[in-house]
Amino acid sequence: MPQSRTAGLLAIYPHITSRDRLLLQLLDDHHVLTTDQIHRMLFHARRTCQIRLSELAALGLLDRFRFARDGGGSQPWHWTLGHNGHRFQAAAHNRPEPTARTSRQTVQRLSANPHLTHLLTTNEFFVRLTAHARHHPDAQLDRWWSETLTSKQYRTITADGHGLWSVDDTNVGFFLEADTGTEALRSRVVTKLDRYAQLIRRGGPRYPVLFWLHSEQREEHLHRLLRGKPGDVPAATATHHNDPADAVWLPAGATGRVRLTALPSDHGQPVADNPNYDDGVFVL
Structure with missing residues (x-):
């Protein structure tokens, strides 16, 4: 048989x-x-x-x-x-x-x-955090959500990923926008902040939006554009050649770089956008 x-x-x-x-x-x-x-x-x-x-x-x-x-x-x-x-x-x-x-x-x-490079770039961000935590017992990547899962939870934003990062007793949530140098910063990247602002106004989390950029030139350009945006959404930038766990994040409007755990993070109400959340546990 x-x-x-x-x-x-x-x-x-x-x-x-x-x-x-x-x-x-x-x-x-x-x-x-x-x-x-x-x-x-x-x-x-x-x-x-x-x-x-x-x-x-x-x-x-x-x-x-x-x-x-x-x-x-x-x-x-x-x-x-x-x-x-x-x-x-x-x-x-x-x-x-x-x-x-x-x-x-x-x-x-x-x-x-055609978006394979972008997917690998997004994954590389979280891989670096995971690898950093392997060598630093005080650090931990508590959550790594894909674009698909992030969209299921927060239906009106289009983040490339979402994570929770802890060092000692400090925990910060974030949304990731991974840049490969192909999108127009003004028309595609900066306008995404409006959706994050809407999420915050509905009681959702006020997590920093991390723009992980292709080059220093792109980073400088983005900061010039961010000067004209409302400050409702905390945003910070760094480039691909840096370890995201290090003090490499430049907040919008700031002059000095800080670690990820130094960025403002408010968990808000995680059930605000998704009826599939039950007592804080995501139901697939």
Whole structure:
């Protein structure tokens, strides 16, 4: 009698570690991570990371793709869920089991997504906070929400992500706007602050909006534009080459840079925008 699909998946379970399960959940939530990003978050030795990723790919839990560099050579491997990874996550979250065709299409669409660079940039921000916390016991990334989950909770804003960051007894929430240098700052980026202001007026959280920018020139330009905006929404900027956990954030209207935990943060009423919130617990 042929082995059922469920039994085939169960046969993989003895090979899945707690670290593997964390990685599968991260990829389920955030779609794609590079080898380097996974190494910094979950492994000590890069070679160990590479070997384990290859083993998970052989089990069908992960899939990968990469592109050629314009100047020669190849970009790093981009890792996402493989078919068995999709099946495992579907079982873990009581979702319908995907077909092999659906899993293939998901990877193909992700690899061809014109916003892939932006997604990796957004994920890199949170990867750096996670990696920083690994080496600083007083720090912790308590929440990492994707754009999709953030939109479900706060339906009128279009943040690239949302997080809660703690150092010692100080906790700050934030919304992330990750910039890859392709959007017009005046017409696309600055106008987003109006939606954050509306969220605050409805009793939602007054979290700082973090503009993580492509270059120092973009940062200077944005601060010139922010001078004409109302101060209802706390906003701060930094550039990609900095560690977001360090004192690199320049608040709008300020002259000195501060750490993330020094930015004003008011949690407001987290149930204000989403009826799926029940006693502070988000219900998917």
